[in-house]
Amino acid sequence: MAFELTEDLIEQIENFIEVGDNASILELLNEVHHADIAEILDEVTTEEATYLVKLLDSETTSEALMELDEDYREEILDNLSPQEIADELNELDTDDAVDFLSELNEDIQRQVIDAIEDEQHAQDIIEMLRYDEDSAGGLMAKELVRVRETWTVAGCVRKMRAQAQNVTRVHSVYVVDKNDHLIGRLSLKDLLTAEAKSKISDIYIPNVDSVNVHDTAEDVARIMQKYDLEAVPVVNDSGVLLGRVTVDDILDFIRDEADEDYRMAAGISQVVEADDNLLKLTRARLPWLMIGMFGGLSAASIITGFNSIFETFPKLLVFVPLIQATAGNVGVQSSAIVVQGLANDSLKGNIVSRLLKECALALINGVSIATVVLIISHFFFGTTYLESISIGIAIIAVIILAALIGTFIPIILDKKGIDPAVATGPFITTSNDVFGILTYFLIAKLILGF
């Protein structure tokens, strides 16, 4: 943890770049971790970053580029020749290389692939560009250590040494038959403790978890989490070993999913950061404010529709914000619990029992809040008994309604293959607001008869 990014360091680097003192830069950044190099690239101008990428060795800069924000990486890549980009790709595992490449336009993609020296690496990348980004195929890397069941331990160690050169980290050793079908795995522990002359077929573990190349990223994440796997082999439909997905890719995926759910709940429609430009931020935020606006205008129509209330029971109008807030809050709570239950696969039991439970819960919350409001409205706001009772009953009804909408919309969305987290977004909150206000006035009309 010795490295710390200071303004002094950045200034020093910028000065060296200005005078072209490459030797000092190389000395300064020698042995600095690629994640730290990425932070430096983030702090300097695009031109300076390009200068550094060209100067430093590709082994470091390729990994550093992977850490950068997509847009910024593109800006830097625009300043590099296809050959220079190919040099960076040479140093990356196939999965990262593909992520990298898929951001470029097809024309440059072709030029870059042509410029990659390692034929096999280029072939692998072309193959992987075919897979859907959010599938096991899109997440996997081709780099892995594979051994044949017929080898001896000694021969295996010899061949593994050669293969290990191309693999950044050896997570697992996979055992294949002569047709490259995955048949098991080998623990490094067993390999350390086995006799040199033993056959691999005698010591390998035949029980190996694997995923299909077309499995979704969600499925891969679920399996890896459930079984605490650090890497999982990927096979095609006939069981041939194609690659492996490692836990760090899944970590990124899980974080992205969580961020997306969070953004959805907050009414932000795109991946944005506080430091993005105004146009991007507006595009992410305005659409969902517009949904809220149309909800607000619908509510205005409803209130206008009950216009006799203005003369007969004007006091009912002051409780509209209370009704709206309650409907919105209950709906989001209910949805969030269901969305998390769906995400963790922990939602069990049948629909009817869930319905009864949600109603019971809403009744408890509803009666509690209605009682407080009934008393406060009568004694502090001077509403009549009948008005207070209308408000109280409306609150209970609104809470039950919002809880049911909040619970079942995500379940229905999920059954239809739509991300249920959408339900925690402004669309449902807005609907809840509007239904809540409508329910409030309908119940008041029924009881008070205006």
Added chain:
Amino acid sequence: MAFELTEDLIEQIENFIEVGDNASILELLNEVHHADIAEILDEVTTEEATYLVKLLDSETTSEALMELDEDYREEILDNLSPQEIADELNELDTDDAVDFLSELNEDIQRQVIDAIEDEQHAQDIIEMLRYDEDSAGGLMAKELVRVRETWTVAGCVRKMRAQAQNVTRVHSVYVVDKNDHLIGRLSLKDLLTAEAKSKISDIYIPNVDSVNVHDTAEDVARIMQKYDLEAVPVVNDSGVLLGRVTVDDILDFIRDEADEDYRMAAGISQVVEADDNLLKLTRARLPWLMIGMFGGLSAASIITGFNSIFETFPKLLVFVPLIQATAGNVGVQSSAIVVQGLANDSLKGNIVSRLLKECALALINGVSIATVVLIISHFFFGTTYLESISIGIAIIAVIILAALIGTFIPIILDKKGIDPAVATGPFITTSNDVFGILTYFLIAKLILGF
């Protein structure tokens, strides 16, 4: 992925338990993964689960118990003797054993620790119970492979074999000096390729990331993610190697944090699941509905305070839901972006420029929405020009106000050491609602003069 949990299987197991046919159960569940055993335990009654835990071997059931919901695990443990619990703990890594143990009351804790056979394991567990749950010490496990710099590769492999017996998975091999100070790490790759007679001091990598035992879990997670580490060694203040944190613990931690932020944004105050009982769900949900209720009552007071509006400009009242929804939505959006920025450490630049940017963004969104509302209110709701203009200006003001509150509250909370995600919860949303409505009527009063 061959295993699938079916109702038939559960029924079969329950029948075997009823007739006490242990042999059939053992045969059926032989070689089933502990994560799957956990799912089975989840489906049967507590008594049946206890029966299975006692019957199956502790190596499987201890890991399966770790996967269960805390409350349910406690119920099962209540049916086991201290000796039986100790047998389960014997099979777990120290970090899991400590999690397990910390749920029991102190009396039983002592009895269980006394019953643990392995003295060293018991010592380690007692040591670890001292550390804060959310610190590196609380996350780490004592099980790791450590080698001395003075050893030869051949000697090292021999000693590693012995150590590896106690370590579920070998992530890294750590190199220590004679006082157990961490001085580097050894890659298994290098060990595979080194000469048997080389000294460890010649081949180890001296540059090793480590964390202090008192570092917070957040810091550990950030470092492991930044440097893509699968395991990180934990040292005390004088650099002595104490244990290691692995990526799966961090994965759980990251998921829990994301879930917590999400719950906070949705107004749920505790860890709850859809399947929890009514009391627990009510306790998690009612408090934040109450906050919303008090906000709604405050809004009611504000409207009552502007009571002349009922006679002079009643049409303004129908737009209250619109104002409230807009204020709430803008506030949550702003907070969510800042909260994510703080979580990812991507929030840069000074306060003043952030303030100007947030104002500019609010102005764009505000003018867009105000224009639409101004036109619709005049032509569809028949408000006068002056009324429409008041509404439009109020919307712009409300959006700017909500955006500023939403942006700065999380920044201030973060500076004060409070989780900024609180700002996306009902408390701030409610404040935004109330301030929004107050601003609306104040501006209308200023322009229309009632």
